[in-house]
Amino acid sequence: MERIINMETIRVASLFCGCGGMDLGIQGDFTFLGKNYPQLPFKVVYAADNDPYATTIYNNNFEHKCVTKDVRDIVPSRIPDHDILLGGFPCQSFSIIAQNPQRLGFKDERGKLFFEMVNVLKEKQPRFFIGENVKGLLSANEGKAFPMIIKEFENAGYHVHHKLLNASEFGVPQKRERVFIVGFREFDDYFNFRFPQPNTLIGSKVKLKQVLDKDANKEEKWFFSQRAVDGMMRVREKMNKGRVQDLEQPCNTISSHLAKVSLNGTDPVLMIDNRYRRLTPREAARIQSFPDNFLLDTVSENRQYKAIGNAVPPVLMWQVANALTKSILSTSNLEAEQEQYYLQGV
Numbered sequence: 001m002e003r004i005i006n007m008e009t010i011r012v013a014s015l016f017c018g019c020g021g022m023d024l025g026i027q028g029d030f031t032f033l034g035k036n037y038p039q040l041p042f043k044v045v046y047a048a049d050n051d052p053y054a055t056t057i058y059n060n061n062f063e064h065k066c067v068t069k070d071v072r073d074i075v076p077s078r079i080p081d082h083d084i085l086l087g088g089f090p091c092q093s094f095s096i097i098a099q100n101p102q103r104l105g106f107k108d109e110r111g112k113l114f115f116e117m118v119n120v121l122k123e124k125q126p127r128f129f130i131g132e133n134v135k136g137l138l139s140a141n142e143g144k145a146f147p148m149i150i151k152e153f154e155n156a157g158y159h160v161h162h163k164l165l166n167a168s169e170f171g172v173p174q175k176r177e178r179v180f181i182v183g184f185r186e187f188d189d190y191f192n193f194r195f196p197q198p199n200t201l202i203g204s205k206v207k208l209k210q211v212l213d214k215d216a217n218k219e220e221k222w223f224f225s226q227r228a229v230d231g232m233m234r235v236r237e238k239m240n241k242g243r244v245q246d247l248e249q250p251c252n253t254i255s256s257h258l259a260k261v262s263l264n265g266t267d268p269v270l271m272i273d274n275r276y277r278r279l280t281p282r283e284a285a286r287i288q289s290f291p292d293n294f295l296l297d298t299v300s301e302n303r304q305y306k307a308i309g310n311a312v313p314p315v316l317m318w319q320v321a322n323a324l325t326k327s328i329l330s331t332s333n334l335e336a337e338q339e340q341y342y343l344q345g346v
């Protein structure tokens with residue numbers, strides 16, 4: 001059994017890779033708000049998503065290229081060998097915000113897409129996997145969906161940890177809560193893994209104002225028209241629209257709905273000099289902790305909002321991947337020690 005992994009080549013396959021938030025986070029080697037997130041020992045060898053705009057952004061930012069493909073058309077045995085499988089499987093049907101139509105959870109076609117991840121695990125048996133999803137996954141289908149999902153992963157041969165992480169407690173200027181599911185083929189790996197510790201110290205959170213672009217305040221195109229404001233005011237109380245953000249706090253969760261950039265959405269908006277302003281795609285990317293050298297503008301602004309809103313914050317993913325790296329090292333060290341022990345004939 002291969003146990004000690006060459007730390008330079010932990011090969012990653014990434015399903016539902018989107019524009020690459022998880023993939024950037026797991027590889028590391030980027031800077032956000034002046035802080036360096038060093039390279040980690042992971043290397044993406046395969047990535048796929050069926051949204052051609054998200055994959056265009058992806059392919060402009062990574063040396064390796066992803067394929068634009070529906071995961072249901074992927075033949076697991078043809079995916080290159082890998083040590084870890086990633087999957088931020090689509091969350092729409094599990095989301096607590098998807099009230100209309102009602103939450104369908106795993107009865108919905110999109111809710112079933114995680115089975116594609118399970119099929120790859122069954123066939124390829126990588127040493128680890130990381131899944132990511134919305135908080136609503138924990139309570140979907142009256143709490144029945146999540147245990148079923150975990151059982152499926154266990155039936156594929158994995159020991160599974162999961163934890164709800166709030167991105168704002170890991171250096172991301174956003175109150176984004178997401179469930180991370182980390183699976184281990186080997187019990188020792190499972191035993192050694194600890195999720196990263198949140199920083200809950202007062203004053204430790206990155207504030208929204210730290211990532212806003214002052215130049216955008218000078219451009220009329222980012223402000224809502226008086227007509228849009230009047231329309232929103234009529235329904236604001238009842239519908240909780242026009243959610244102006246506190247600049248001294250991390251931003252509320254941004255989603256792919258930002259693509260619609262309407263004041264009548266439930267997405268965060270800014271109040272600048274008594275006027276409602278939308279976030280620019282670059283501000284949305286910073287709220288998600290993408291570095292400023294991450295290229296966005298090869299697709300339309302609407303497509304940028306969608307891909308960015310869907311992404312896993314790279315800094316949050318880096319923290320999880322860094323914790324996994326530490327646990328791999330401790331497993332390897334333990335094994336090296338045990339080997340010494342046996343060699344010495346003790």
Ligand SMILES: C[S@@+](CC[C@H](N)C(=O)[O-])C[C@H]1O[C@@H](n2cnc3c(N)ncnc32)[C@H](O)[C@@H]1O
Pocket residue numbers: 016017018019020021022023048049050051054069070071072087088089090091113310311312313
């Ligand atoms: C939550 S997002 C994943 C975000 C990505 N992991 C990241 O960090 O940027 C879910 C992704 O699944 C993709 N998707 C949805 N249905 C799909 C399908 N049938 N085949 C492939 N990708 C699909 C969407 O295009 C979207 O990019």
